[in-house]
Amino acid sequence: MLGRIGRWIDERAHISGLWQSQMVDYKVPKNLTFPYAFGIMALVAFAIQIISGIFLTMYYQPNVHTAFDSVNYTIMKEVPFMWLIRQVHAAGANFFLAIVYLHIFTGIYYNAYKKPRELTWIVGFFIYFVLLMTALSGYLLPWGQLSYWGMVVTTEIPTAIPGALGETISVWMKGGYELGQITLGRFFGLHIWLLPLILLGLVGFHLYLVRAAGISNPEGVEIDKKKEGVPFHPYITLKEGAYVMGYLAVFFFFVFFYMHHFLPPDNFEPANPFKTPPHIAPEWYLLGFYTIFRSIPSKFLGFIAFNLVLLLLLLLPFLDFSPYRSARRRPLFFVMYIVLIISAMALTILGTMPPTPTNAMLGLVFTAGLFSFFLSLPIISIVEWGWYKARGGDKT
Amino acid sequence: MIKVVFFTLLALIFFYIIWVNNVFAPHETYEMPMQYKKIVEDERYVKEGKQLFEQNCQACHSVRYDAVYPSAVQANPNLKALQEQYGKVLPKDVYESTFYTELSQLKESLGKVPPDLSTMYIARGKEYLFNFILEPQKVIPGTSMPPVMAGRPEDTAKIISYLRSVSEPPPSEKAKRTLMGIVTIAYLIIMGILLWVWRGKILKRMGLH
Numbered sequence: 001m002l003g004r005i006g007r008w009i010d011e012r013a014h015i016s017g018l019w020q021s022q023m024v025d026y027k028v029p030k031n032l033t034f035p036y037a038f039g040i041m042a043l044v045a046f047a048i049q050i051i052s053g054i055f056l057t058m059y060y061q062p063n064v065h066t067a068f069d070s071v072n073y074t075i076m077k078e079v080p081f082m083w084l085i086r087q088v089h090a091a092g093a094n095f096f097l098a099i100v101y102l103h104i105f106t107g108i109y110y111n112a113y114k115k116p117r118e119l120t121w122i123v124g125f126f127i128y129f130v131l132l133m134t135a136l137s138g139y140l141l142p143w144g145q146l147s148y149w150g151m152v153v154t155t156e157i158p159t160a161i162p163g164a165l166g167e168t169i170s171v172w173m174k175g176g177y178e179l180g181q182i183t184l185g186r187f188f189g190l191h192i193w194l195l196p197l198i199l200l201g202l203v204g205f206h207l208y209l210v211r212a213a214g215i216s217n218p219e220g221v222e223i224d225k226k227k228e229g230v231p232f233h234p235y236i237t238l239k240e241g242a243y244v245m246g247y248l249a250v251f252f253f254f255v256f257f258y259m260h261h262f263l264p265p266d267n268f269e270p271a272n273p274f275k276t277p278p279h280i281a282p283e284w285y286l287l288g289f290y291t292i293f294r295s296i297p298s299k300f301l302g303f304i305a306f307n308l309v310l311l312l313l314l315l316l317p318f319l320d321f322s323p324y325r326s327a328r329r330r331p332l333f334f335v336m337y338i339v340l341i342i343s344a345m346a347l348t349i350l351g352t353m354p355p356t357p358t359n360a361m362l363g364l365v366f367t368a369g370l371f372s373f374f375l376s377l378p379i380i381s382i383v384e385w386g387w388y389k390a391r392g393g394d395k396t
Numbered sequence: 397m398i399k400v401v402f403f404t405l406l407a408l409i410f411f412y413i414i415w416v417n418n419v420f421a422p423h424e425t426y427e428m429p430m431q432y433k434k435i436v437e438d439e440r441y442v443k444e445g446k447q448l449f450e451q452n453c454q455a456c457h458s459v460r461y462d463a464v465y466p467s468a469v470q471a472n473p474n475l476k477a478l479q480e481q482y483g484k485v486l487p488k489d490v491y492e493s494t495f496y497t498e499l500s501q502l503k504e505s506l507g508k509v510p511p512d513l514s515t516m517y518i519a520r521g522k523e524y525l526f527n528f529i530l531e532p533q534k535v536i537p538g539t540s541m542p543p544v545m546a547g548r549p550e551d552t553a554k555i556i557s558y559l560r561s562v563s564e565p566p567p568s569e570k571a572k573r574t575l576m577g578i579v580t581i582a583y584l585i586i587m588g589i590l591l592w593v594w595r596g597k598i599l600k601r602m603g604l605h
Contacts, residue, residue, distance in 0.1 A: 065489035072515050073461045073485060076565060083565040084573075098411065235602075238595035245588030249581050256577025260518060261415065268519035268563070269511075279422075284414045345410050352414075352421040 019233075022211075027229025028236055029217035035106040036215070037243040038099055044244055045096035045251075046203065050196065052089040055082070060141065062188035064181045067143035068270045084255070090262040091255050093135055097285040099247075100128055105344075108316070109337060111325035112216040118317035120209040125314045127202045130195055135285065137191040143184065144267030149280045151179055151187075157293070160303035178273070220326025287351030288344055292370075294355055295363025305367065312374040319374060322381040323388040332380045336373045343369030426523035426535075435553035436522045436560055439567060445558030448551050452544050453513075456502060461485060461514035462562045468498040506540040517556065517563040525556050 010016050059079055061070040075082045104124070107113060113121035140151045158169035175182030223229060230236070254261060266277050282290050289306040296302035312319065320333075327334045343366040350366065353359050388394075413419065435441050449459070458465045463484040469475060474494060478486055492499065503509045516525065527534070529552045532541040545552045564570060 066487055069460075069485075069488055077461060078485075081569060083569070084576075094415070102407065230602075234595070234598050238591050238598065242588045242591040242595065245584045245591065249584040249588070252577065252580045252584065256573055256580065259573075263518075265519050265521065268515040341406065345406070348410075349413055349418075349420055352418055354422055 023233035023237070024231050026211070026232040028215050028232050029223050030228065030230045030235075031217055031219060032215065032236065032239075033218050034243065035102070035109070036218075037240045037247075038103040038106055039210070040240045041244055041247045042096065042099045042103055043203070043207075044247070045092060045099055046199070048088060048092045048251075049096055052085050052092060053192065053196070055085045056089055057192055062141070062184055064143060064184055064271075067141065067184060071142045072268065087255050087259060087262075091251065091258075093138065094262045094284075095251050095254075097131065097135060100131060101285070104128065104313075105341060108340070109327045110216055110218055111220060111320065111327070111330075111333075113317040114216075114320065114325050115317075116213045117209070117216060120206060120213055121317050122314065123202055123206045123209060127199065127206060129310070130198050130202065132286065134191060134195040134199065135283065137187040137195065139283065140184065140187045141191060142267055143271045145269045145271055145275075145277045146264055146267040146280070148179060148271035148273070149277055150282060151183070153280055154282070155179070155183075157303065160299040162300060216325070218326060218328060220324065220329055281351055284348060284352075287349075288347040288370075291347040291351040291363045292367050294351075295360045295367060297360075309370060309374075312371075316374070316377075319377040320381055321378070322384040324384050330380070330384065332383065333377075336376050336380065339369050340373035343367075343373070424524075426521075426527045428523040428526045429549075432526060432549055432553035433522065435550065436526075436557045438557060439561070441554045441557040442561040445554035445556070445561075448555050449558055452551075453555065456506065456510040458512045459514050459559070459562055460488070460491065460512050465491075465495075466498065466502060466510075468501065469495045472498060508540075510541075513559055513562075515563050517559040522556050522560070525559070526552060529555070 056075065059070060059074050059082060061067055061074075071086070075086050077083070107121065107124070136151075136154060140147045155170050155173045158173070159166040161169070171177060173183075174180075175186055217223065266279070269277075281287065289309070292306045292309065293299075293302040296305055322330065322333070324330050327337050346366045347363065347370065350359055350363050446462075446464075449457075449464070454464060454470070455467050458469070463479070463486075465475065469491075472495060478490065478494060482490060486494075499509050520528075524535070526549070528536065528541075529545050530543070530549060531546070532539050532543055545555070561567070565573075
């Protein structure tokens with residue numbers, strides 16, 4: 001019976017043909033390593049966020065008087081097992097961003113941004129950017145002390161732009177001169193509608209581009225897929241399916257056994273505009289930018305610096321024009337890559353520390369480290385073009 | 397191989413610091429003897445803790461998520477009618493506007509409305525609460541909180557046990573959490589292993605291994 005229904009649908013929708021052409025006949029490099037699974041893991045994390053988010057929306061109230069109670073009473077105590085969904089959503093956001101960061105750094109390591117995949121990288125950058133906005137807007141919704149004061153600090157950042165423009169942007173973000181109902185309303189709308197819709201579109205386009213431009217491979221040499229590739233299904237689906245199960249096992253370990261781990265304690269106090277909490281720092285995924293902003297003595301230069309990091313990340317495919325790809329074949333690039341990840345990690349950890357002069361100094365050192373990676377790329381590329389010509393055009 | 401180990405270790409150390417135990421960030425630590433910590437975690441003391449709360453704290457503090465309001469509010473005849481309309485736990489705006497007079501009186505005598513304690517257990521942690529309730533002036537100099545529990549550490553721990561029970565999900569669901577966690581994770585691991593074994597078989601058939 002089920003088989004007949006299946007055949008009936010297939011005759012009309014041609015799903016089996018689609019499956020054959022898109023999954024089985026689609027050939028990918030054989031040597032994809034574990035880090036290549038971060039992409040599919042991010043997709044799974046995104047799905048988890050959407051599903052858990054839909055359930056949370058059913059009970060959350062975007063109202064300054066009731067938001068805190070709707071989260072901490074209705075969701076955490078009243079509705080059976082809703083606390084679990086909140087836990088999944090909160091831990092999910094952290095895992096999602098962690099996986100996205102790992103995906104980005106893998107992409108940099110294997111030079112997956114180089115021709116013909118520049119557009120894949122650029123779309124990926126915008127996914128990352130919109131994701132940060134989504135996380136930021138979602139953080140306001142519980143209307144706790146950290147939500148409130150975190151957003152006060154965030155909406156202050158544009159005032160670093162001199163003149164009326166910065167102030168205007170800040171007021172426009174808040175919907176007024178202070179954070180209040182209008183701010184909560186618009187961030188709620190952004191968080192549950194606009195930003196996820198943009199993300200869905202961008203993720204779809206990113207996936208299409210992965211198909212259109214093809215998957216890179218760790219060796220950095222383009223392969224003849226017809227001869228050397230393996231079928232996407234079942235080769236990759238089963239391998240990465242197993243990785244995804246492992247990822248989910250770690251994720252649910254945190255969800256079930258580290259309750260409150262991703263819910264900062266300070267945010268369990270209702271927002272109070274008259275009481276500034278002692279430590280206001282953004283969540284870990286923004287700490288790197290925060291440290292750059294904080295370490296540079298001039299507010300305006302700090303603002304320029306962290307925006308420049310984002311711009312350089314976006315322009316990465318054009319900064320690196322070396323004929324070689326993959327850090328496996330590029331010793332100079334490998335060294336600078338180590339500088340990059342150490343700097344990024346150090347900046348993040350520095351963000352959690354108090355802003356002493358020593359820490360500000362260290363912040364400047366690692367900011368310089370971060371910039372040195374991006375700025376060294378054109379130099380490395382020129383050197384490698386020299387090697388390439390000396391070797392008579394051999395890419396291996 | 398060295399690179400794999402290096403990058404894996406680096407990522408693990410980084411996420412350990414950021415997520416699990418940030419050794420670099422400043423921590424305020426408060427001492428609390430083990431025997432009192434045990435009382436806080438013990439479900440048996442919740443009821444007694446609630447009684448102690450009503451005797452010692454309710455004059456000023458509310459625990460709104462447990463429908464416990466300051467004594468003056470509790471004495472207001474409007475409360476019952478409102479609870480029939482909105483449920484036992486009143487919405488914050490309704491509560492604050494209806495009992496404005498009572499709350500203002502508290503504010504007048506203490507300088508501010510004493511905070512609601514529904515989520516205070518998670519917000520501040522048991523060690524902080526224990527020290528603050530026993531010796532308020534030592535933790536926040538100049539606070540208007542009186543040392544009502546001075547010299548009664550065991551009763552203090554019982555009150556904290558009550559506050560813990562209010563801020564956490566219902567105990568029946570909490571008990572299921574461990575089982576759910578084990579089943580979910582075991583399922584995922586078994587599925588992962590099955591997929592891996594299946595992949596191995598297919599690879600053999602395809603002659604790729």
